[in-house]
């Protein structure tokens with residue numbers, strides 16, 4: 001009797017698709033950033049702020065959601081290119097879906113493309129989308145214990161944005177403790193506490209994105 005390990009084969013083919021997309025984007029000079037967080041952590045708000053602040057760069061946003069197009073509309077209102085992907089109930093984006101979203105954009109005049117992944121801290125961590133940079137957001141109201149509960153997401157990410165720091169006075173969130181927990185899982189992770197509302201900490205994060213785009 002034959003046993004087919006479909007899970008493994010799907011993952012291997014996704015990894016091949018991801019490598020191909022990464023090579024294609026590098027040749028086109030496009031930095032793809034996979035933006036992951038729980039629902040409501042502030043992905044769209046953060047990306048909107050970055051697009052407004054870094055007005056010398058050309059941005060596109062691939063918005064992945066189970067339904068609706070509210071985030072894509074918010075991004076388009078800023079003058080950036082946006083495409084909405086409905087994942088058909090899937091809780092993550094894979095490399096094939098990401099490549100299809102790029103095709104739907106119908107332009108390569110882009111310096112930085114953000115993939116706003118489906119809002120959860122579990123499935124998106126498991127799939128390579130072809131991005132060169134993985135950025136996760138943990139917001140202050142979610143609590144500083146999340147690295148203990150969702151270790152893979154913290155282990156996989158290059159950048160941890162601690163968002164909504166303007167809310168720190170109202171929550172029991174210890175930035176140093178959270179940073180230490182994240183670094184224990186991933187010593188190379190870069191941590192940026194920011195408030196997209198007040199702009200606090202945004203300059204350091206934007207400088208990091210600029211550096212990554214130039215290093216492509």
Ligand SMILES: Nc1nc2c(ncn2[C@@H]2O[C@H](COP(=O)(O)OP(=O)(O)O)[C@@H](O)[C@H]2O)c(=O)[nH]1
Pocket residue numbers: 037038039040041042043044045046119163164165166167194195196197198
């Ligand atoms: N106080 C505060 N609220 C924020 C900040 N960033 C986002 N929010 C709010 O958090 C909610 C969810 O934000 P959104 O960007 O839609 O999150 P997403 O679901 O991850 O895209 C909205 O009500 C935002 O106004 C912030 O820096 N400070």
Ligand SMILES: [Mg+2]
Pocket residue numbers: 043044045071116
């Ligand atoms: Mg959003």
